Amino acid sequence: MKPTIPEFSPPADAAARRAIRPVICYPPETLPVPDLASYRAAREGWVKTAEVIVPARAAASFEVPAGHFFRITSIEGPQVGDLNLFSADLSERFYSGKTRALHGTHLSTGDRLWSSFPSLRPMATITADTLDWYGFDGDGGSVHDVIGTRCDPYTHCLLSDGGQYHHCCHSNLTRALAAARGLDLPAAEALVHDVLNVFMCTGFTRDTGQYFMKASPVRPGDCLEFFAEMDLLGVLSACPGGDCGSEHSSDMARCFPLLVETFRPSAPPAGWASPPANGYDRSHGG
Template sequence: MAYDPIKDATSGGPMSLNLQWYKDLLKSKNSWKLVKTDYVKPNSGIAVDVPAGHTIRITQAEGPQINDVNFFSANFKNDGIRYDLGYTFNIEGMLLTKFARAWSNLPALRPIATVIDDNIDESKVPENTWPIWTGGHCSGEVNQSTGVTGHHSCHSNFMEAARSRGLDESVAAFNNINIFQPMGIVTRRHPGGGMTQGIAGQPSVSVKGEFVEFYAEIDLLVLVAHCPYGDQSSGITDAVYYTNTIEVFDTGVTPQDGPDWEEWRPEWLKVMEKYEKHGEPDIRPGFFKDAL
């Protein structure tokens, strides 16, 4: 039987999901207090502050409209903590259903936002897809590949949101979470030969009033970009756009502590300096302490 490191890491250790805790949090929803309302309008991007213990709810206020969402520590300029697609994909999977968590980059490696609620009608979602998923976004360059130049993109909309907080394009370039667009994985034959797997999107099946809500595990700066493909039922020049509503709620519930990782880098550095000074051993020991 093959060893599954992800299952091992998330089964009772510091990365495991306390499902009952989140279910209890959701049961308290009637007591949550609305503290802010905003809107993400066509061909734009906005930045929203979401303190720890609050939620951000994004609602289809008018009709089906894809949004791209990214999470950063409110102190990102100093601590560098942000959503990481790779770790989220490995731990939670590509499709994020209720109680799935968005994980941060190293060295924090902790949940920073959790899908706490949605009212998605699963019966309308195409088979083997889900409308909350880890991925990327369109850009001016991607749009040019379809023959469209000079049009707003998710990337430029993220740039607008970042710019409003004194951040630059490097922030907009990070991968993100996509909502209100069913996505799955398909197997295709590669032009060079052999088989490959990739994403396959479907037009949005969202309806007016549908929402996705994330719980902030830490103080967050959330960037929300309006997708210029609308519901992706047509190309970018024919898309129909709708405004989405952004609401922030105070749950009154303090988040759980993140994993308490033991710092290993100083010990590792001592080992590297020893090897550089005295030369490599024939076989490196597995544990740093055994090399010192």
């Protein structure tokens, strides 16, 4: 734990140093703005093309063609999910850190999930969020975070004095990706990456700055909906923490399945085109 009492006395100008105003690192005003009205109009007459049930404490994969929608829904009880997105050819992966830097710690309608370098382009756009009413609570918690990495067996082993647990989201995602693309487990594990924590309620404590979780407000029928900006492979784990109100990496929490549905619109959104790769020339000053 961090020491609660500083080792060093504050300087005479400590108050002035703390009073310096923050500056937003990446002002969003110049980001391309998704045309949500056009996306939503494209729902008219859409056709459901597939559905996948993600079992409790396990993961499943799904494919979404560019220009289609997918929706993650709570169906039996409060449950959070860890989402990895890949381009269909696995050359691009969801970049949670840059998504966080561009949109904030928690995502909602209109935010985008950005891909890894060197492409750095939108992979999916959030088009509906039935939990957008939650906002930030009195603890500083909110839903759909891009700050947690995913529960994993390595941290579990570290914190449980050698415990071996195989239903952590990292392992679930690894197995599901391996099955989806015919990879061996080491090759799949190397591709698994930090997630969007769908429905999870999280934040940082104000006194120690520690990552916390609390019981998700999600209930059956709540959903998070996306528009695929490119051909996607999704892998979703129904976290062994259930609603993450008590613990994760455990078989003790009540867990429930999640539903993933994909939809084909009758026509693409007006004016839509799949985003090109980032325009940086990759010379790096060389």
